[in-house]
Amino acid sequence: MIPSFADLARASGACRKWKWGVKLSLGRRERLSFAGLKMDDDSAARVVGLAYTLRELDISRSRWGCHVTDEGLYRISLAKCAGKLTSVSLWGMTGVTDHGVVQLIARANALEHLNIGGTFITDKSLYAIANSCPHLKSIVLWSCRHVSQNGLLFLVNRCRKLESINVWGTRVPIDCFVELLNINPGLQIK
Numbered sequence: 001m002i003p004s005f006a007d008l009a010r011a012s013g014a015c016r017k018w019k020w021g022v023k024l025s026l027g028r029r030e031r032l033s034f035a036g037l038k039m040d041d042d043s044a045a046r047v048v049g050l051a052y053t054l055r056e057l058d059i060s061r062s063r064w065g066c067h068v069t070d071e072g073l074y075r076i077s078l079a080k081c082a083g084k085l086t087s088v089s090l091w092g093m094t095g096v097t098d099h100g101v102v103q104l105i106a107r108a109n110a111l112e113h114l115n116i117g118g119t120f121i122t123d124k125s126l127y128a129i130a131n132s133c134p135h136l137k138s139i140v141l142w143s144c145r146h147v148s149q150n151g152l153l154f155l156v157n158r159c160r161k162l163e164s165i166n167v168w169g170t171r172v173p174i175d176c177f178v179e180l181l182n183i184n185p186g187l188q189i190k
Helices: 005-012 016-027 042-050 070-077 099-107 123-132 147-158 174-183
Strands: 029-035 056-058 087-089 114-115 139-140 164-166
Touching: 042 070, 099 123, 123 147, 139 147, 147 164, 147 174
Parallel strands: 029 056, 056 087, 087 114, 114 139, 139 164
Antiparallel strands: none
16 A cells, blocks of 8 residues: 555556556555645545545644645545545534535435534534534534534534534533533543
């Protein structure tokens, strides 16, 4: 298996057999991270579409700029691997809103770990996550300023396996955290 995207790109341009080898290598990947790479909707969807055994996907924004938007999340949700994803990170993706998250979550119902911190989601995404992700163990909502107490309560009520929630930087009142702990006493609130 070829470890880096740069090597994969160079290898795929060599000849047909190498191109086939690159597709085979991508297909067998269980983890994929675009951190530090310039990726857009088209390239991210194309790469994820080839990775049919993918379990962990990191599309976090880095200083170089991974620019995946709602359209890219929609196209990623159509990939064969979407239903098998157990971990997705969209940290800091400012082009991501409820529209893209809801579409991805509708197909990625095996999620256990979700990082959507720094995005512009609202309670609409939390409702979709609560209804579609029964196996969710941890969620990062760091600096998601548009989520409310109602959305958090709904999420914790529906996701009974939830162990950890990061709500730093949200605009929910302190007494909400007490209510969350009343619903799930073992919940770690960060």
